[in-house]
Amino acid sequence: MPSVNHYFDNKVTSIAFQTATKPATVGVMEIGEYEFGTSEFETMTVVSGALTVKLPDNDNWQKFNAGESFTIEANQKFQVKVEVESAYLCLYGK
Template sequence: MLKVNQYFDGAVASIGFQTATLPATVGVMKIGEYEFGTSQFETMTVVSGEISALLPNQSEWQTFKAFDSFTIEANQKFKVKVAVESAYLCTYEDK
């Protein structure tokens, strides 16, 4: 079953689904800056566009382009900046 979520007054939207092996979301972000929190280990892959992220315990922003991925441990916060509307895929794992 698909689960649709919207965040930040509709600036970020995602659809949750079950892959063959892991729960996942696929979503889009409008231009802006956002802060997210994790409840599980996440792998975020940029599908289209570009996402800059300030990951936990880091002092410098990193930029991820289409097909680049990054991971975030459970129970962490991270910030993202989106300069062009972008799409992403997140998978979630218990670790």
């Protein structure tokens, strides 16, 4: 059964579900800046819009547009800037 979570004063909404092979979330981020933490390996794909991301141990910001993905190892923090409302799909585990 999918579950809905809200973060950052309801500016990020996430729906958790189980794919055929992995747990996942799909969600929407409003315009803003956020810091997320991981508890396991994540692959995040931008579905709509764009996310500008500062990955762990990286001083540079990288922009990921719709259709592009990035990964984050477990137990890491990463920062995200959103300039237009954007949707994402996040798969958990390797």
